[in-house]
Amino acid sequence: MQILTLKNGGDTMIFGCHVSIRNGYFGAAKRAADFGAAAYQYFPKNPRSLSVKDFDKGDATSCKEFCQEHNLISVAHTPYSTSLTPSEDKKEITIRSLLNDLEIADTCGSVGVVVHFGSQISKTDPLASYHLMLEMLNSVLSQWNGNCLLLIENNAGTKGALGTTFEELVQVRNLTEYPEKIGFCLDTCHMFASGLWNGENTEEFFAKGEELAYFEHLKVIHLNNSKYPTGSNRDRHANIFQNGLIKEKSLQEIVKSPVVKHIPFVLETPDDEGISHQEEINQLYQKWG
Template identity: 30%
Template sequence: MTDSPASLPLLGLHVSPAGGLPKAVERGVERGCESIQIFTQSPRRWAPTNHSDESIAEFREALAASPIESVVIHALYLSNAGTPDPELREKSLTAITHSLRVGDQIGAVGVVLHPGSAKDGDVGEALDRCGDVFKEALAESENCPLLLEDTAGTGGTLGRSFEELKILLDGTGGHDRVGFCLDSCHLLASGYDVRTTDALDAVLADADATFGLDRLRCMHVNDSQTPLGSNRDRHAPLGTGEIGEDGIAALLSEPRFAGMPVIFEGPGVDGKEPQIADMEIAKRLREQGRKARGLA
């Protein structure tokens, strides 16, 4: 008897919604995805995309009719909730709120967000400002969770450690709609070793002790071009980088990620956006990891 997808980590890719939101579901199905991550507007432009009621309905119908179990939204890259600049703060708040509202409409598991950066300012003050922005955005939306992503630690980025993620959570008053998305490339860059099953166990134990694994709602499983502690965010195709096949296999087969969207963002093996070949690699490595764990 084979395991149902929901009893395993739900492997997925970041896919494009070009041509309309329903196209993202179509592309996910074509690539054999069990989950997908999408942008709901250009990630590098402030102008929001106003999706029609018809497009939202078509997306939900397509998703319900597909084998895809869950969808995650990735928020705007330009957002910086920790900025002291009033104009940038307002733009960031508007963008985050918009993403959460679209998440409400399409039934997303959550909106993944890079928290922001302190740049040349005080990190503690920037973390406090983030908490205020997140509370406002959550108050202006209904149900969709906000999933704060850990960072590689370059350029004063916030959320580079589990302790900083916990401070960000506390800044919202421990809001029940705040969760986390951990990125394996960012973890390695920030000094968290995820290259073996035992190392991953230790990292997850640290995360559980710091902010609670019940807050972990999504994983980005990306390999890394740069080594442990590099503080550089440079993704590599699955199994070809510093994490390697054994580390990626451990991540993709982790039982505590069962039923959770586990997203590969790319680049794919062809150096471009992920394709069906990358999903096939992910499924092979998941099975390799399950066998190594004695689960298959």
Template identity: 30%
Template sequence: MLRIGSHLSSSKGYLSMGKEALQINANTFQFFTRNPRGGNAKAINKDDIKCFLSLAENENITPILAHAPYTLNACSADPALRDFAKRTMADDLARLEYTPGNMYNFHPGSHVKQGVEVGISYISEMINEILTPEQHTIVLLETMAGKGSEIGGRFEELKEILNRIELSQHMGICLDTCHVWDGGYDIANHLDEVLTEFDKIIGLQHLKAIHLNDSMNPLGAHKDRHAKLGEGHIGLDTFKRIVNHPVLKSLPFYLETPNNLDGYAREIQMMRESSI
């Protein structure tokens, strides 16, 4: 069964997101843990979470994917920003224990002229300080487009971070189709070769989720501009191959396309109709 959902607003709570997921024929979803530009998270509503967990169990809505705010930069040159990233992620993971067994995705960050090695060192140090043996959430590093000084535009950079994590059983990778395309990985014409490279460098066992997005830019543009499925340079046929690929089809897919709920519903239906 194809497990697919979209990005939903968390402003009305978990139960509302669960109902919206069902409304668009989704059986999973992604949400920001707080304002994507930063700030404090909303207070936990235990009654709302209890109702959502019941709905999720009854309707098989799983696994949900929490997304860290964009302002989280674990490898900033500014110690205060690195501290903000650590405190935010630690708080997010503590809150996610109310909905155990799901995932938390974040952008590795930008080293800003410090160099990739320094950036990777800061990221891995932060994660090692936060992860706990008893946590129930898998933390995902997202593949990036390689824009500016972003870490994660190459598979080798993500692998090096994973290599340095002590509690590696709590870690994984989220592959963003727009990002890897913009990063120079030709998933439209050489999907099998890209997956083989991922497996050789990182290992497909670490791939836990897919962000399903078309790209407004040509291959290797390093710009990161998402497009609706079939309306960008990657093309609809590629996404049909992705959701049916033997090593990918069992993973959860999350749409981050520029859409409203009706648009997400159409894309979910397109992918379901193409799913074998």
């Protein structure tokens, strides 16, 4: 097993990828380590279901202990159907599902659970979506007292183009009753697709995020290239060094910025288009590590 051990305060980058839990939570951690990863992401349960999972706490605890022993950072991601702006009949099941995700991730020792920013729910009331998001966040976090954070991810701009600016992300966190229980996840494909970052405005991008204190609460970055141009609002991930429209130099400016020096970068790139995640992680360390 190839284990990458990080030195506290060192200059080693923290690269990893999404892994399956088909062999359990402990198995997922070991698989990430086999890849030479220093971080990884996983779905805490079936990614297509909001049902509450009765999970193996012993397996999750073994995962946590393994990660602590090998300085391996983990983060969970909510199922695809999770929404912070659900229909009325999906509110309670979504709240229960989010609490279940947080409990599993906390037992695994994960930094947080990633959830996408909400989408537009009203054509006449532009604030309706934000009000519902705050209601959902307050409902979930009023019942949550673990160490694991809820990590709000920026959107690519589909479904009403909400959650594409630093201002929105920071303001939603600030307006909740429990901002200390919320962090952020930044997706490079999403920020390129939405136009938040176009590959040429890196200095302005970091300056705005620092001004609004966004980066103070950033816990993980999804490192993805994009198959569509900036401003397209199309969320299609590409591999970092092939088939993507974000230039390598532009991504390097993000990855090597001192602002995000100690943030884990987790790949959500295709692993069936000519390069595996293990190979891509090796490339990242060779070029930027």
